Amino acid sequence: MKSVLITGTNRGIGFGLVKRLALNTEPKLEIIFATYRDQQNSQELLDLGKKHKNVVPIKLDTLDDESIKAAYHTVEQKLNGQGLNMLINNAGVEKYLQLDNILEKEMLDTNNSNVIGPWKVTKVGWFGCGDHLINLCVQDVLKLCEVSKALTSIRKVVSHVENSHLVREHFHQQQFHLNLSERQLVSDVVTRWNSTYCMVERAIDERINYIMFRKEKFSKTFKLSTGIL
Numbered sequence: 001m002k003s004v005l006i007t008g009t010n011r012g013i014g015f016g017l018v019k020r021l022a023l024n025t026e027p028k029l030e031i032i033f034a035t036y037r038d039q040q041n042s043q044e045l046l047d048l049g050k051k052h053k054n055v056v057p058i059k060l061d062t063l064d065d066e067s068i069k070a071a072y073h074t075v076e077q078k079l080n081g082q083g084l085n086m087l088i089n090n091a092g093v094e095k096y097l098q099l100d101n102i103l104e105k106e107m108l109d110t111n112n113s114n115v116i117g118p119w120k121v122t123k124v125g126w127f128g129c130g131d132h133l134i135n136l137c138v139q140d141v142l143k144l145c146e147v148s149k150a151l152t153s154i155r156k157v158v159s160h161v162e163n164s165h166l167v168r169e170h171f172h173q174q175q176f177h178l179n180l181s182e183r184q185l186v187s188d189v190v191t192r193w194n195s196t197y198c199m200v201e202r203a204i205d206e207r208i209n210y211i212m213f214r215k216e217k218f219s220k221t222f223k224l225s226t227g228i229l
Contacts, residue, residue: 003084005033005075007062007121008091010042017090018045022052033075033084035060035091062091062117072124084126089118142196151196154203158185180206
Protein backbone atom coordinates (compact mmCIF):
# COMPACT_ATOMS: atom_id res chain seq x y z
CA MET A 1 0.00 0.00 0.00
CA LYS A 2 1.40 3.37 -1.02
CA SER A 3 -1.15 5.99 0.05
CA VAL A 4 -3.86 6.58 2.64
CA LEU A 5 -6.20 9.45 3.49
CA ILE A 6 -7.46 9.81 7.04
CA THR A 7 -10.13 12.34 8.02
CA GLY A 8 -10.27 14.16 11.34
CA THR A 9 -6.60 13.92 12.25
CA ASN A 10 -5.94 17.13 14.17
CA ARG A 11 -6.41 15.33 17.51
CA GLY A 12 -7.40 12.12 19.24
CA ILE A 13 -7.40 8.77 17.45
CA GLY A 14 -6.90 10.37 14.04
CA PHE A 15 -3.76 12.24 15.07
CA GLY A 16 -2.40 9.19 16.88
CA LEU A 17 -2.93 7.04 13.80
CA VAL A 18 -1.14 9.50 11.52
CA LYS A 19 1.74 9.78 13.96
CA ARG A 20 2.09 6.01 14.18
CA LEU A 21 1.95 5.50 10.42
CA ALA A 22 4.52 8.26 9.88
CA LEU A 23 6.96 6.42 12.14
CA ASN A 24 6.37 3.01 10.55
CA THR A 25 9.26 1.61 8.55
CA GLU A 26 7.56 -1.65 7.50
CA PRO A 27 5.35 -1.13 5.66
CA LYS A 28 6.44 2.39 4.78
CA LEU A 29 3.67 4.52 3.32
CA GLU A 30 4.80 6.87 0.58
CA ILE A 31 2.15 9.44 1.42
CA ILE A 32 -0.31 9.96 4.30
CA PHE A 33 -3.01 12.54 3.63
CA ALA A 34 -4.13 13.85 7.01
CA THR A 35 -7.20 16.08 6.97
CA TYR A 36 -8.25 18.79 9.40
CA ARG A 37 -11.13 21.27 9.48
CA ASP A 38 -9.83 24.18 11.56
CA GLN A 39 -6.25 25.32 11.05
CA GLN A 40 -6.09 27.13 14.40
CA ASN A 41 -6.71 23.87 16.26
CA SER A 42 -4.40 21.77 14.10
CA GLN A 43 -0.94 23.16 14.80
CA GLU A 44 0.38 19.85 16.16
CA LEU A 45 -0.67 18.09 12.95
CA LEU A 46 0.85 20.81 10.77
CA ASP A 47 4.12 20.51 12.69
CA LEU A 48 4.05 16.74 12.15
CA GLY A 49 3.72 17.40 8.42
CA LYS A 50 6.84 19.54 8.49
CA LYS A 51 8.72 16.83 10.36
CA HIS A 52 7.73 13.91 8.11
CA LYS A 53 7.84 14.32 4.33
CA ASN A 54 5.24 11.60 3.79
CA VAL A 55 2.61 13.37 5.93
CA VAL A 56 0.51 15.84 3.93
CA PRO A 57 -2.02 17.83 5.98
CA ILE A 58 -5.08 18.85 3.95
CA LYS A 59 -7.96 21.09 4.97
CA LEU A 60 -11.25 19.22 4.59
CA ASP A 61 -14.72 19.75 6.04
CA THR A 62 -16.64 16.49 5.60
CA LEU A 63 -19.96 18.34 5.34
CA ASP A 64 -18.80 20.90 2.77
CA ASP A 65 -18.96 19.69 -0.85
CA GLU A 66 -16.56 22.36 -2.11
CA SER A 67 -14.05 21.55 0.60
CA ILE A 68 -14.22 17.86 -0.28
CA LYS A 69 -13.72 18.61 -3.99
CA ALA A 70 -10.72 20.81 -3.25
CA ALA A 71 -9.15 18.08 -1.11
CA TYR A 72 -9.86 15.52 -3.82
CA HIS A 73 -8.05 17.60 -6.47
CA THR A 74 -5.08 18.06 -4.13
CA VAL A 75 -4.82 14.29 -3.61
CA GLU A 76 -5.26 13.62 -7.33
CA GLN A 77 -2.39 15.97 -8.20
CA LYS A 78 -0.10 14.51 -5.54
CA LEU A 79 -0.76 10.97 -6.77
CA ASN A 80 -0.53 11.89 -10.46
CA GLY A 81 -3.97 10.44 -11.07
CA GLN A 82 -3.04 6.95 -9.79
CA GLY A 83 -5.81 6.88 -7.19
CA LEU A 84 -5.78 6.47 -3.44
CA ASN A 85 -5.08 3.06 -1.88
CA MET A 86 -7.05 3.49 1.34
CA LEU A 87 -9.56 5.88 2.90
CA ILE A 88 -10.18 5.95 6.66
CA ASN A 89 -13.27 7.93 7.68
CA ASN A 90 -12.26 8.89 11.20
CA ALA A 91 -13.86 12.35 11.46
CA GLY A 92 -17.02 12.51 13.54
CA VAL A 93 -18.57 13.83 16.72
CA GLU A 94 -19.33 12.21 20.04
CA LYS A 95 -22.23 13.57 22.05
CA TYR A 96 -23.70 12.16 25.23
CA LEU A 97 -27.41 12.51 24.59
CA GLN A 98 -30.26 11.39 26.83
CA LEU A 99 -33.31 9.83 25.19
CA ASP A 100 -35.75 11.79 27.35
CA ASN A 101 -34.32 15.23 26.58
CA ILE A 102 -32.61 14.92 23.20
CA LEU A 103 -33.49 17.59 20.65
CA GLU A 104 -34.19 16.93 16.97
CA LYS A 105 -31.44 19.33 15.92
CA GLU A 106 -28.92 17.46 18.03
CA MET A 107 -29.92 14.18 16.41
CA LEU A 108 -29.67 15.66 12.92
CA ASP A 109 -26.30 17.28 13.62
CA THR A 110 -24.88 14.01 14.96
CA ASN A 111 -26.25 12.06 12.00
CA ASN A 112 -24.81 14.57 9.53
CA SER A 113 -21.34 14.41 11.08
CA ASN A 114 -21.16 10.64 11.62
CA VAL A 115 -23.16 9.30 8.67
CA ILE A 116 -23.68 11.89 5.94
CA GLY A 117 -20.14 13.28 6.21
CA PRO A 118 -18.36 9.93 5.65
CA TRP A 119 -20.77 9.18 2.80
CA LYS A 120 -19.98 12.51 1.12
CA VAL A 121 -16.24 11.88 1.44
CA THR A 122 -16.37 8.28 0.23
CA LYS A 123 -18.49 8.86 -2.86
CA VAL A 124 -16.04 11.33 -4.44
CA GLY A 125 -14.02 8.59 -6.14
CA TRP A 126 -10.60 8.71 -4.51
CA PHE A 127 -9.66 5.24 -5.71
CA GLY A 128 -9.76 5.75 -9.47
CA CYS A 129 -10.55 2.60 -11.41
CA GLY A 130 -11.74 -0.05 -8.95
CA ASP A 131 -10.89 -2.89 -11.34
CA HIS A 132 -7.36 -1.56 -11.69
CA LEU A 133 -6.95 -1.39 -7.92
CA ILE A 134 -8.14 -4.98 -7.51
CA ASN A 135 -5.78 -6.10 -10.25
CA LEU A 136 -2.81 -4.46 -8.50
CA CYS A 137 -3.69 -6.32 -5.28
CA VAL A 138 -4.01 -9.61 -7.15
CA GLN A 139 -0.66 -9.13 -8.90
CA ASP A 140 1.06 -8.88 -5.51
CA VAL A 141 -0.47 -12.21 -4.47
CA LEU A 142 0.58 -13.89 -7.72
CA LYS A 143 4.20 -13.01 -6.93
CA LEU A 144 4.20 -15.04 -3.71
CA CYS A 145 6.65 -17.92 -3.96
CA GLU A 146 4.26 -20.89 -3.71
CA VAL A 147 1.65 -19.25 -5.92
CA SER A 148 4.26 -18.39 -8.53
CA LYS A 149 5.55 -21.98 -8.57
CA ALA A 150 2.04 -23.38 -9.05
CA LEU A 151 1.32 -20.96 -11.88
CA THR A 152 4.62 -21.84 -13.58
CA SER A 153 3.69 -25.54 -13.47
CA ILE A 154 0.25 -24.91 -14.95
CA ARG A 155 1.71 -22.75 -17.72
CA LYS A 156 4.12 -25.54 -18.65
CA VAL A 157 1.26 -28.02 -18.88
CA VAL A 158 -0.82 -25.67 -21.01
CA SER A 159 2.08 -24.82 -23.28
CA HIS A 160 3.02 -28.46 -23.82
CA VAL A 161 -0.53 -29.47 -24.73
CA GLU A 162 -1.02 -26.48 -27.02
CA ASN A 163 2.26 -26.85 -28.88
CA SER A 164 2.17 -30.59 -29.59
CA HIS A 165 -0.50 -32.01 -31.87
CA LEU A 166 0.21 -35.56 -30.65
CA VAL A 167 -0.05 -34.60 -26.98
CA ARG A 168 -3.17 -32.57 -27.64
CA GLU A 169 -4.86 -35.51 -29.34
CA HIS A 170 -3.98 -37.79 -26.44
CA PHE A 171 -5.27 -35.17 -24.01
CA HIS A 172 -8.65 -35.09 -25.75
CA GLN A 173 -8.76 -38.90 -25.79
CA GLN A 174 -8.41 -38.88 -22.03
CA GLN A 175 -11.24 -36.38 -21.78
CA PHE A 176 -13.42 -38.72 -23.85
CA HIS A 177 -12.58 -41.75 -21.69
CA LEU A 178 -13.37 -39.82 -18.54
CA ASN A 179 -16.70 -38.59 -19.95
CA LEU A 180 -15.45 -35.03 -19.89
CA SER A 181 -16.36 -32.40 -22.43
CA GLU A 182 -13.65 -31.76 -24.99
CA ARG A 183 -12.30 -28.41 -23.89
CA GLN A 184 -9.06 -26.60 -24.52
CA LEU A 185 -6.80 -25.54 -21.72
CA VAL A 186 -6.54 -21.80 -21.17
CA SER A 187 -3.39 -19.67 -21.32
CA ASP A 188 -3.04 -16.49 -19.32
CA VAL A 189 -2.09 -13.20 -20.93
CA VAL A 190 -0.45 -10.32 -19.04
CA THR A 191 -2.68 -7.69 -20.63
CA ARG A 192 -5.91 -9.54 -19.70
CA TRP A 193 -6.55 -9.02 -15.99
CA ASN A 194 -8.69 -12.10 -15.41
CA SER A 195 -6.85 -14.50 -17.71
CA THR A 196 -4.75 -16.07 -14.93
CA TYR A 197 -7.93 -16.78 -12.98
CA CYS A 198 -9.47 -18.40 -16.08
CA MET A 199 -6.34 -20.49 -16.61
CA VAL A 200 -6.33 -21.76 -13.01
CA GLU A 201 -10.09 -22.39 -13.04
CA ARG A 202 -9.79 -24.57 -16.14
CA ALA A 203 -6.78 -26.35 -14.69
CA ILE A 204 -8.78 -27.24 -11.58
CA ASP A 205 -11.69 -28.46 -13.71
CA GLU A 206 -9.32 -30.75 -15.62
CA ARG A 207 -7.39 -32.03 -12.60
CA ILE A 208 -8.66 -35.63 -13.05
CA ASN A 209 -7.53 -35.45 -16.65
CA TYR A 210 -4.08 -34.34 -15.52
CA ILE A 211 -3.82 -37.31 -13.17
CA MET A 212 -4.80 -39.78 -15.90
CA PHE A 213 -2.60 -38.00 -18.41
CA ARG A 214 0.44 -38.59 -16.21
CA LYS A 215 -0.12 -42.38 -16.21
CA GLU A 216 -0.27 -42.81 -19.98
CA LYS A 217 2.54 -43.49 -22.37
CA PHE A 218 3.09 -39.77 -23.02
CA SER A 219 3.97 -39.07 -19.39
CA LYS A 220 7.66 -39.80 -19.91
CA THR A 221 7.91 -37.39 -22.82
CA PHE A 222 5.80 -34.92 -20.90
CA LYS A 223 8.11 -35.10 -17.92
CA LEU A 224 11.19 -34.57 -20.03
CA SER A 225 9.71 -31.57 -21.82
CA THR A 226 8.12 -29.83 -18.85
CA GLY A 227 10.03 -31.15 -15.86
CA ILE A 228 6.97 -31.11 -13.61
CA LEU A 229 5.49 -34.61 -13.55
